[in-house]
Amino acid sequence: MSNNKIDGKQIASQVTEKVQERVERLKEQGVTPGLAVVLVGNNPASQTYVNNKTKTCERLGMHSVMIELEENITEQELLKHVETLNNDKKIHGILVQLPLPKQIDEDRVIAAISPLKDVDGFHPESVGKMMIGQPTFLSCTPFGIMKLLEYSDVEIAGKHAVIIGRSNIVGKPMGQLLLQKDATVTYCHSKTKDLHTFTKQADILVVATGRAKMIDASFIKEGAVVIDVGINRDEHNKLCGDVDFASAQAVASKITPVPGGVGPMTIAMLMENTCLAAENTLIN
Ligand SMILES: Nc1nc(=O)c2c([nH]1)NC[C@@H]1CN(c3ccc(C(=O)N[C@@H](CCC(=O)O)C(=O)O)cc3)C=[N+]21
Ligand SMILES: [Mg+2]
DSSP states (O other), X not given: OOSOBOOHHHHHHHHHHHHHHHHHHHHXXXXXOEEEEEEESOOHXXXXXXXXXXXXXXXXXXXXXXXXXXXXXXXXXXXXXXXXXXXXXXXXXXXXXXXXXXXXXXXXXHHHSOGGGOTTOOSHHHHHHHHTTOSOOOOHHHHHHHHHHHHTTOOOTTXXXXXXXXXXXXXXXXXXXXXXXXXXXXXXXXXXSSHHHHXXXXXEEEEOOSSTTOBOGGGOOTTOEEEEOOOEEOTTSOEEOSBOHHHHHTTOSEXXXXXXXXXXXXXXXXXXXXXXXXXXHHHO
């Protein structure tokens, strides 16, 4: 199986092409979708993602502002910036890049973002709506993975989806979205005993462990679809996933690479969510 790579970059460009058309329609009605990205401190990885996000905005004709704040900013000051953006009519989506410095309570900052502008889908109101299947902003990474599966014609109903990772922004919502499409879902995590037993049963395996190349072919059932959410640096400082791609590719029926898999989809879905937030202002 050599031609089994899922091209996330290509699928992301198909998604953003559709977003671009929606942006044009909005502009005809006098609305330019606007995204504010708030970056606290100077984590170089965060800076790369944030730059990718603002560049994509510009390419799609959207308005974007980047707010860069000092590492030692207080929570109160950060909350004031969020409040200003909540009240800014030119801004339809607000993203506060995580992680935040340790003096700041992330939950409090997320809760301060207006649910109408919560394009990350991290606000408790968005998460609650997602859980009960109501329309809302969906967390961009799991939302992007659902699109990848759809565009790659992966059947979900009745399949066993195994997720390794239980973060609020990837693992947990991933399981819910797959469940909504009638998968049988198993969550695994760092305390799971005998991980192989579970992963070997997966028809769809989503890997978000945060540990470089941890999952090799020995964890994977022949013909499984493997989705790699990881972004790590290997011993040569090269970008790599949580999956050992060369090993896993030999047994998987379809597999996402890193880079060029889930990452570009995350950004594409952020653009789609921002566009939706702008459209919602015309309806309400
Ligand atoms: N509030 C918030 N929302 C996020 O959505 C969010 C966040 N915080 N904190 C960090 C993570 C990570 N994340 C990525 C987005 C794009 C790529 C991406 O574009 N990756 C490219 C390569 C990037 C590179 O070259 O380094 C790829 O995989 O092909 C990666 C990671 C969004 N996150
Ligand atoms: Mg913190």
